Amino acid sequence: MLFKPRKPRTILYRARNIVWPRAGWGRSFSYMRHRVARLPGSPESIAMGLTCGIAVSFTPLIGFHLVVAALIAWVLGGNLFSSALGTAIGNPWTFPPIFLWDIQVGHWILGKDEAIPEAISETTVFDNLVGVFVPTLVGSIPTALVVGVVTYYPLRYLIRTYRTTRRHRMERMARQRMIQRKGMMEAAAKEKTP
Numbered sequence: 001m002l003f004k005p006r007k008p009r010t011i012l013y014r015a016r017n018i019v020w021p022r023a024g025w026g027r028s029f030s031y032m033r034h035r036v037a038r039l040p041g042s043p044e045s046i047a048m049g050l051t052c053g054i055a056v057s058f059t060p061l062i063g064f065h066l067v068v069a070a071l072i073a074w075v076l077g078g079n080l081f082s083s084a085l086g087t088a089i090g091n092p093w094t095f096p097p098i099f100l101w102d103i104q105v106g107h108w109i110l111g112k113d114e115a116i117p118e119a120i121s122e123t124t125v126f127d128n129l130v131g132v133f134v135p136t137l138v139g140s141i142p143t144a145l146v147v148g149v150v151t152y153y154p155l156r157y158l159i160r161t162y163r164t165t166r167r168h169r170m171e172r173m174a175r176q177r178m179i180q181r182k183g184m185m186e187a188a189a190k191e192k193t194p
Contacts, residue, residue: 032085037162041079047156048078053086055148058098059140060133065090098143099136106139 021028039046049069056069065087073083090098107114112135 033162036082036085037159037166039079039082041082043156043159043163045077045079046082046159047152048076049073049080049082050078050086050155051148051152052076052078053083054089054151055086055144056083057087057090057094058102058144058147060099060102060136062090062095102136102139102143103132104139105143106135106137109138109142110135 036046036050052073053065053069056065056072059065059068061068066084069083069087070080072078073080114131
């Protein structure tokens, strides 16, 4: 490999780098921002994919987020890779508040006045599937729709702006290189003439 590290990375190093990146979180987010904005496809397609992934993260279908987000993105004409990136919104830190909100909205929609269980675990969910999962699923649908509508337009605007700025910067740099080459050619031509 061309750019392989001299010293092989240990499993502990890789695990630590996932939890706390060596270059810091700011650099990691900056890299992801550039990576998403440079994905192939139109800004609308990328924004739609990200939106599908983000919206699906608000559903209790853990384990199926990638598949459901990809299917919805495919149907709506979104970028499949960006839909997978959008599902990263749903993670162990964000799921508790998301699901708490979903279950409250679900209880409100279903007209239930039941108290939310204080401790929700796998056994609570599987023992009381109708009482926990169904309200969460019902509450997640309007939440996902609202989150999808709210996130699509700002994402599309940000991706368009990034690409326009990048295109102008690249054109400016190309013009500067042409001027520099022209100057070098003129200087070389002057040196050759006696």
